[in-house]
Amino acid sequence: MKIRVFHPSAEQYAGQIVATALLRSFTAAQVVSHADLVSFGDTSPGDAGVWINPPEEAADTLAQILTRGGKALVLGRLGPRVAESLKLELRGPLALPAEWADCQPHEHTHHDESLAGVRYERAHELGRLSPHASRPLCRFDLTHEWNNLGFGRITADGSAWSLQSAILAGSSTPIARLATPDGDELLYAALTESPRGAALWFNRPVGPVDSLEWRVVESFFGDYRPDDLPCFPYLSEVPEPFRGVVCPRLDCDESVVPSGPLVELYRSYGLPLSLALQTRPEIDADDVRFMQALLAGGGSVVSHSVHHYLDWGGTYETAQAEALASRDWFDRQLPEATPVRYAVSPFHQNAPYAVSALADCGYEGFVGGIIANDPEYLFGRAGRAPFSERPIVSLSTQCLLHGDCLGRYGESVDVYVESFARHLAAGSMFGYLDHPFSDRNQYGWESESQRCDVHRRLIERILPQADLWWANLDDVLGFLRQRDAALVEQGAGGTLTVEAASDNPRTPLAILWKGKRFAH
Numbered sequence: 307m308k309i310r311v312f313h314p315s316a317e318q319y320a321g322q323i324v325a326t327a328l329l330r331s332f333t334a335a336q337v338v339s340h341a342d343l344v345s346f347g348d349t350s351p352g353d354a355g356v357w358i359n360p361p362e363e364a365a366d367t368l369a370q371i372l373t374r375g376g377k378a379l380v381l382g383r384l385g386p387r388v389a390e391s392l393k394l395e396l397r398g399p400l401a402l403p404a405e406w407a408d409c410q411p412h413e414h415t416h417h418d419e420s421l422a423g424v425r426y427e428r429a430h431e432l433g434r435l436s437p438h439a440s441r442p443l444c445r446f447d448l449t450h451e452w453n454n455l456g457f458g459r460i461t462a463d464g465s466a467w468s469l470q471s472a473i474l475a476g477s478s479t480p481i482a483r484l485a486t487p488d489g490d491e492l493l494y495a496a497l498t499e500s501p502r503g504a505a506l507w508f509n510r511p512v513g514p515v516d517s518l519e520w521r522v523v524e525s526f527f528g529d530y531r532p533d534d535l536p537c538f539p540y541l542s543e544v545p546e547p548f549r550g551v552v553c554p555r556l557d558c559d560e561s562v563v564p565s566g567p568l569v570e571l572y573r574s575y576g577l578p579l580s581l582a583l584q585t586r587p588e589i590d591a592d593d594v595r596f597m598q599a600l601l602a603g604g605g606s607v608v609s610h611s612v613h614h615y616l617d618w619g620g621t622y623e624t625a626q627a628e629a630l631a632s633r634d635w636f637d638r639q640l641p642e643a644t645p646v647r648y649a650v651s652p653f654h655q656n657a658p659y660a661v662s663a664l665a666d667c668g669y670e671g672f673v674g675g676i677i678a679n680d681p682e683y684l685f686g687r688a689g690r691a692p693f694s695e696r697p698i699v700s701l702s703t704q705c706l707l708h709g710d711c712l713g714r715y716g717e718s719v720d721v722y723v724e725s726f727a728r729h730l731a732a733g734s735m736f737g738y739l740d741h742p743f744s745d746r747n748q749y750g751w752e753s754e755s756q757r758c759d760v761h762r763r764l765i766e767r768i769l770p771q772a773d774l775w776w777a778n779l780d781d782v783l784g785f786l787r788q789r790d791a792a793l794v795e796q797g798a799g800g801t802l803t804v805e806a807a808s809d810n811p812r813t814p815l816a817i818l819w820k821g822k823r824f825a826h
Contacts, residue, residue, distance in 0.1 A: 307352040307536055307796060309527060311339045317358045320466040320511040322692045323682060324358060324381065327515040330689030331524050331540045335793035335805070352376065352536035354527060358511050359383045359470070365391040372503035377527060377535060382511035383470040392498045392507055397472035400462070400509070406486060407443045407462040407469075411450055416714055417721075420444040423485045424460070424494045426519075432497060432506070433481045435525050437518040437728040440485065443469075446677070447714070447721070452706045453677040455725050458516030458684045466511040467681050469494070473509060481506070481522070495522070504535060516675075518732035520686030524818070532820035539794045539802055539819035543688050543734050545785055546814045546825040548775040551735040552726070552768060553703065553782045554761075555580040555673075557650060559614055560744035562593040567754050568740070568761060573603055575765055580779035582610035582650035582673070585635035594639055601642045606780035609633065609649040609669075616653060618660035625663035633667070648672060648783045654704070656683040658693040665696035671783035673737070675702025688735055690790050699786040703737025709750030712760060719764045726768055733818075735782060738764075785813040792826075 309328055313321020321339065328337045354377040357364050365387040371378045372391070380392065389396035406422040419442035426440065427433035443460040445453045461468040469484070473493045481495040498505045506526045514520050528540045544551055554572065556565050558581050565581065572579040581600065583589075597607050609632040611618065618625035629649070636646045647670045651660070654676035661683065664672055672691075675684035682692060688701045705725050715721055722738065729736035740757070741749050751757040768774070777785075788807060794817055797803035804826045806815055815826045 307336070307354070307538065308338045309336055309354045309356060309538060311337065311356040311358075312360075312364070313339065313358050314361075317511065320358045320382070323466070323512050323515055324356065326690055326692035327513075327520065327685070327687065328356070330685070330687045330790075331520075332527065332538050333541065333793050333795075335795040335803075336538050354378060354536065354538070357381065360388050361385075362387045364388055368392065368505060372498070372500045372505060375502045375535060377503065377530075378505040379513070379523060379526070380505055380507040381513045382466075382509070384473065384507070389471075389473065389476075392496070392505055393477040394493070394496060394498070394507070395474035395476040397474065397492075400469050400472045400492070402462040402469055402486070404462050407460065409442070409444050409446060411446055414714075416716075417454075418446045421487050422462075424482050425485045426482045426495075427480050430479060430481060430497070432522050432526060432530065435522050436482070437521060437731040441517070441519075444677070447711050448706055448708065451676065451678045452704060452711075454705045454711065454721050455728065456518065456702070456704050457677070457686075458681050459677050460510060467516075468511075469509050470511065471509060478507075484509075501534075504531060515686055516681055516684040517686045518728055518734055521732045524687070528819055529821045537796075537820050539796060539817050539824075541789055541792060541794060542816035542818055542823070543789075544816065545775065545789075546816045547773065549773040550726075550730040550733075550771065551775045551777055551782065553580065553701075553735060553737040553777050553779055555582060555650070555703075555737065555739050555779055557582045557610055557739055557741050559584050559610070559741060560746060561742050562589060563596050563742075564744065565742040566596065567758055568742070569600060569603075569605070571758050571761055572765075575769070577765070577776045578604045578606070578778040580606045580608065582779075583607050584610045584614050584652075585612050585632045585639075589639070597640055598642055604778065606778035607640065607643045608779055609636070609646050611649070611652050614652040617655050617657050618652065618663070622659040622663050625657075625660040626667055629664050629667040629669060648779060650674075650779075654678070654680075656680045656700075658682065661691055661698060661700075662694050662696075665694045665698040669698065670787055671699040671701070673701050673703055673779070673783075675700065676704050686732075686734070688786055697790060699783060699790050701735060701737060701782060701786060703735075703739060705736070705738040707738050707740045707761065707764070709748070709752065709757065709760075711750070713750060717760075719760060719767060722764050723767045730771070737782075781813070788813065789815060
């Protein structure tokens with residue numbers, strides 16, 4: 307059985323994003339991409355289909371799926387015939403005012419969010435699976451940059467990241483609705499069912515790839531109606547035997563040793579802390595000794611480029627030079643952290659040429675993903691990055707623990723606890739970051755004691771949760787590489803088949819299938 311993704315040349319961009327997202331969940335053993343529409347009469351029983359802005363002739367194949375025992379995921383713009391096959395009522399293109407999908411930063415509000423949003427229907431089991439019961443189309447917690455709850459921007463600009471069609475439920479089942487100022491009952495997601503099939507539609511060409519809402523897609527293909535429809539096993543982002551992963555880090559843009567108080571705080575709880583290091587000439591022997599002690603205590607140090615350029619310098623060649631020079635610094639100055647396999651992108655900016663440069667230089671993973679830019683690399687499920695010929699994995703950790711945010715929150719850590727809880731519900735890794743103080747910047751903190759107190763309060767809100775893996779960044783990205791190499795599928799006789807390199811016994815894989823969890 308295969309999940310077949312159809313994306314003709316006009317939808318190549320969205321097609322590769324969606325296909326790679328499916329690979330992150332269901333692995334290359336079960337996901338196949340097609341450049342053209344094919345008849346499901348030519349495929350194997352139990353195959354599933356995925357369409358992006360489907361052409362009208364896809365209506366016949368969708369009808370086949372719904373009558374012969376299959377599943378379909380339909381994303382984006384619908385024509386009359388396809389809408390009819392999905393039992394949806396099509397009004398036409400969606401003309402949502404642009405300002406409803408945008409938000410502007412305001413200094414004295416708790417956070418900023420768009421007027422329009424999405425509300426999931428908790429009456430249906432798929433709607434209940436979304437870790438976000440509701441969410442705005444756009445949210446910022448710090449200027450026009452960070453969304454501490456982690457999801458990407460749903461636009462109204464007609465792009466692959468945009469809402470597409472004005473749709474009413476018809477005789478389908480609403481899974482999520484658009485919440486707008488005018489109170490219209492348009493849909494964001496809907497489910498169409500028959501005794502022999504099911505189709506899930508999202509009103510966006512890339513679906514929910516950039517949000518924890520991707521959990522709905524995984525469960526639709528992997529768990530929904532296990533007794534009468536095909537189900538595809540999928541990989542958990544959290545290894546066995548854990549329920550969740552927590553990965554705190556500091557981005558050392560300007561200084562290193564001032565990380566000391568926070569490193570000691572985490573050490574007092576027996577928790578690792580990671581550093582992303584900008585390998586500047588100003589790094590001295592004290593900095594190196596500090597990082598050696600951090601590594602010896604279970605932390606990790608990864609690259610954060612050399613010059614912290616915008617967009618990795620603007621070209622493939624500059625990004626390549628940054629990646630190689632940073633690795634060379636580690637080889638000469640901090641061999642305890644080599645070979646350097648991982649990087650944190652400056653400003654969380656990840657132009658496709660920069661990702662390709664990292665992969666071509668031998669980097670195997672990076673941290674990126676942010677609502678502000680490069681939506682291709684904001685992942686609802688961590689793993690393989692699109693648009694790179696060489697495999698490279700990525701983790702989105704769009705949660706900024708800064709005094710600038712705490713001031714807006716009235717000194718409360720509730721938003722961070724909420725973000726952790728939503729990641730836990732989605733089975734996703736929860737990462738958050740801060741920066742060490744420098745002569746130039748204190749990032750909105752009043753003092754080191756205030757900053758340590760806030761980190762302590764967050765730690766103590768999360769620690770009571772059982773079965774958490776508090777991990778350093780090397781171990782997290784190493785596990786994601788291990789996970790990326792795995793192949794899972796349903797074998798002969800309906801058994802689970804897994805091919806995976808089990809060279810790291812601390813992080814065995816977990817596979818989810820038909821509502822159950824299996825360790826491997």
